[in-house]
Amino acid sequence: MTIDLATKKKVLTRKELEKVIADTTVMEKNIRYPTDSSLLNKSREKLVSIAKKTGIKLRQTYQRLGLSIKRKVDCYAHAKQYKRLSKGIKTLKTYLGRVVRDVERSIQSSDDLIRNQFTNLLSINVSFGLDLL
Numbered sequence: 001m002t003i004d005l006a007t008k009k010k011v012l013t014r015k016e017l018e019k020v021i022a023d024t025t026v027m028e029k030n031i032r033y034p035t036d037s038s039l040l041n042k043s044r045e046k047l048v049s050i051a052k053k054t055g056i057k058l059r060q061t062y063q064r065l066g067l068s069i070k071r072k073v074d075c076y077a078h079a080k081q082y083k084r085l086s087k088g089i090k091t092l093k094t095y096l097g098r099v100v101r102d103v104e105r106s107i108q109s110s111d112d113l114i115r116n117q118f119t120n121l122l123s124i125n126v127s128f129g130l131d132l133l
Contacts (some may be wrong), residue, residue, distance in 0.1 A: 037073040040092040041066050046121060047099050054114050056106045062095040069095075 003020070006012040009091075048061045073088035100122065107115050 016064060035074075035077070036089050037070045037077075037092055040089070040096050041070040043101050043121070043124070044092075044096045047096075047103055047118075050117055050121065051103055051106070054110075054117060056103065056110070056114070058099065058102050058106070060098070062099065062103075066095050 003012070003017065007017070044062060044066055048063065052059055053108065067087050069091050073085055073092070076082075076085040076088060102117060104122065107118055
C-alpha cells in the first residue's frame with residue numbers, strides 16, 4: 001500500500017522500485033485474550049449496567065466483590081495455582097447466576113420493551129452454561 005501510494009503521488013520513480021528493502025519488524029499488539037474470569041465479570045457488569053439504565057433495582061450487584069475476585073483469579077492463573085483459580089471462577093459464576101436470576105425475577109412483571117433489552121444478553125448467559133446453577 002505504501003509503494004502504491006508513493007507511485008500515485010509520484011514520489012517514487014520506476015528505477016527506485018527495482019530493489020525494495022522492507023523492514024518486517026513486527027510491532028507488539030495489545031491483544032487481550034478472553035478468559036473465563038473476564039467473560040464472567042464482563043457479562044455481570046453488562047447486566048448490572050442495563051438494569052440501572054432501565055430502572056430495575058437489583059438486590060446486589062457484586063460490583064466490588066466481582067472485581068476483586070477477578071483480579072485474584074488472574075493472579076492465581078499467573079502463579080499456576082489452579083485449585084484457587086477454579087474456586088474463584090466458581091465464585092464468579094455464582095455471582096453472575098445470582099444477578100441473572102434477580103434480573104429474570106424483576107423483568108417478569110415489567111413490560112415487553114424492558115424484556116427485549118435483556119433477552120439477548122440472558123440468552124448468551126444461558127448458552128455459557130449458567131442454566132446449571
